[in-house]
Amino acid sequence: MIGAISNVLSNSxxxxxxxxxxxxxxxxxxLKSIGRPGFILIDNNISPDTKKYAATKxxxxxATCLAxxxxxxIPVFKKGAFSLAKKTFFKxxxxxxxxxxxxxxxxxxxxxxxxxxxxxxxxxxxHSRNKFMHDGLxxxxxxxxxxxxxxxxxxxxxxxxxxxxVFGLAILAPQISHYTIHPxxxxxxxxxxxEPKNPADxxxxxxxx
Amino acid sequence: xxxxKTLEKICTSMGNNNKPxxxxxxxxxxxxxxxxxxxxxxxxxxxxxxxxxxxxEGLTEIIAIPVYWACGEVAGKLSHLFAKxxxxxxxxxxxxxxxxxxxxxxxxAYENAKVLAENNLPKMxxxxxxxxxxxxxxxxxxxLCSVAIKPLMNKIQGNKAQKNxxxxxxxxxxxxxxxxxxxxxNNDAFRNVRSVYRGSDSGMRVGxx
Numbered sequence: 001m002i003g004a005i006s007n008v009l010s011n012s013x014x015x016x017x018x019x020x021x022x023x024x025x026x027x028x029x030x031l032k033s034i035g036r037p038g039f040i041l042i043d044n045n046i047s048p049d050t051k052k053y054a055a056t057k058x059x060x061x062x063a064t065c066l067a068x069x070x071x072x073x074i075p076v077f078k079k080g081a082f083s084l085a086k087k088t089f090f091k092x093x094x095x096x097x098x099x100x101x102x103x104x105x106x107x108x109x110x111x112x113x114x115x116x117x118x119x120x121x122x123x124x125x126x127h128s129r130n131k132f133m134h135d136g137l138x139x140x141x142x143x144x145x146x147x148x149x150x151x152x153x154x155x156x157x158x159x160x161x162x163x164x165x166v167f168g169l170a171i172l173a174p175q176i177s178h179y180t181i182h183p184x185x186x187x188x189x190x191x192x193x194x195e196p197k198n199p200a201d202x203x204x205x206x207x208x209x
Numbered sequence: 210x211x212x213x214k215t216l217e218k219i220c221t222s223m224g225n226n227n228k229p230x231x232x233x234x235x236x237x238x239x240x241x242x243x244x245x246x247x248x249x250x251x252x253x254x255x256x257x258x259x260x261x262x263x264x265x266e267g268l269t270e271i272i273a274i275p276v277y278w279a280c281g282e283v284a285g286k287l288s289h290l291f292a293k294x295x296x297x298x299x300x301x302x303x304x305x306x307x308x309x310x311x312x313x314x315x316x317x318a319y320e321n322a323k324v325l326a327e328n329n330l331p332k333m334x335x336x337x338x339x340x341x342x343x344x345x346x347x348x349x350x351x352x353l354c355s356v357a358i359k360p361l362m363n364k365i366q367g368n369k370a371q372k373n374x375x376x377x378x379x380x381x382x383x384x385x386x387x388x389x390x391x392x393x394x395n396n397d398a399f400r401n402v403r404s405v406y407r408g409s410d411s412g413m414r415v416g417x418x
Contacts, residue, residue: 006296009288009336010329018339019227028233028343035347085220089213151224158223162232170239174247 012113021161022074025169029069033062053190060181065173073168074161078102081160082153095150098135105153108137112147229339230281233346234274241270261362268361273350277342280349284341288333297329298322 008014017023037055040046046054082102090096099105111119111128119141122128132138140147185191223231245263248254254262295303302318 002291003296003300006291006293006329006333009291009333010325011336012332014336014339015332018229018335021227021232024229024339024342025232028346031343032346036351089216149224151221152217153224155220155222155224155227158227159220162223162235165232166235166239170236171243174244 012115016110016113019158021158021165022069022078025161025165026066026069026074029062029066029169033059033066036062053185056188056190057181057185060184061177064177064180065169068173068176069165069168072172073164077160077164077167078157081156081163084160085156090152090156093152095153098137098150099153102157105150106157108132108141109149109154111141112149116145228281229335229342230278233277233342237270237273237277241267241274244270261366264365265358265362268358269354272353272357273345276350276353277345280341280345281338282341284344285334285338288330288337291337292326292330292333294319294322294326296322297325 017027037059040051040055040058043051079102082105086096099108111122114122123138123141132141182191244266248263248266249259251259298318302315305315306319
């Protein structure tokens with residue numbers, strides 16, 4: 001049993017996910033969007049209507065966060081950080097010149113994290129036959145047991161993702177949800193449109209009409 | 210030290226060791242500052258309601274930050290339990306090793322397993338940290354918030370009259386959009402694991418994600 005757990009825990013792909021800000025935040029948000037409404041729904045101590053309302057609201061909030069994150073934060077901040085660093089802060093760094101964009105570097109990083117046998121096997125596959133044919137990157141991956149991973153580039157991408165995650169999930173997503181959740185709940189028939197609270201106000205409006 | 214040098218240092222450090230706790234703690238910190246600020250900026254709300262909501266939001270994130278850190282670190286420390294040679298070698302060979310039958314085959318297998326365990330320790334550490342953070346977001350923080358927020362709020366609010374006033378606040382009137390109505394409030398949150406989600410009028414949206 002412990003051996004099986006150890007095998008799972010030593011999985012390189014999982015370790016890459018754990019160290020990848022964008023992927024780990026996406027997974028956490030997905031887990032929350034399923035887990036939190038799920039926990040509300042299996043609670044027998046509250047009324048079915050309340051459960052349904054609270055679970056839907058929580059799901060919609062987490063789903064909004066995930067949508068904002070996937071649609072805006074990953075493409076803009078993750079990729080933008082690499083481009084910005086390459087053009088401004090680290091324009092003289094030779095490692096940045098080796099990669100055209102963040103995706104190419106991340107492909108390289110994922111391969112470099114694998115053991116040499118798996119790495120060579122992946123490089124021989126059709127989709128990777130013509131990859132990394134410049135700047136000695138392919139040789140580095142094929143011949144070195146521990147190839148250079150260029151932590152500066154990795155860190156730049158992670159810092160960009162971190163800033164994007166903070167902006168997206170702490171500032172942007174709550175504001176977007178503020179305007180979208182209640183209309184969505186009304187569309188699903190779980191909330192009624194707010195009536196004017198003061199009858200006098202209604203009367204005044206009617207008079208004006 | 211110029212901005213570029215500082216940035217390079219931060220990025221290299223993040224590239225070498227990006228802990229899953231960094232991003233969630235950063236999000237919780239920004240949420241802890243921005244959300245109470247947004248709440249206080251809402252001109253439509255009653256000042257007392259705003260104050261109550263802002264303090265509660267701040268407290269929620271104040272609880273979330275150390276919990277994320279602690280859960281990540283504690284889970285990460287568990288990697289030493291799994292990164293042992295016996296988990297990376299054949300059971301029969303390990304039994305022979307334990308029984309003292311040190312044949313060349315057994316010794317070689319043990320040495321290989323020892324190297325594997327050492328190499329896999331950082332991966333296991335990161336993977337467990339990630340799991341710890343997910344656990345904190347899904348279970349620990351909502352549970353702690355449902356138990357701690359109310360007494361803390363009562364302490365902060367001070368006198369009973371103020372306390373009574375506060376309990377009358379309807380979540381609908383709250384400037385935050387993801388508050389639940391009073392029907393799902395729970396004062397006995399630890400009755401079972403599921404109830405962690407039932408009672409927390411703060412726990413469902415805690416943790417920054």
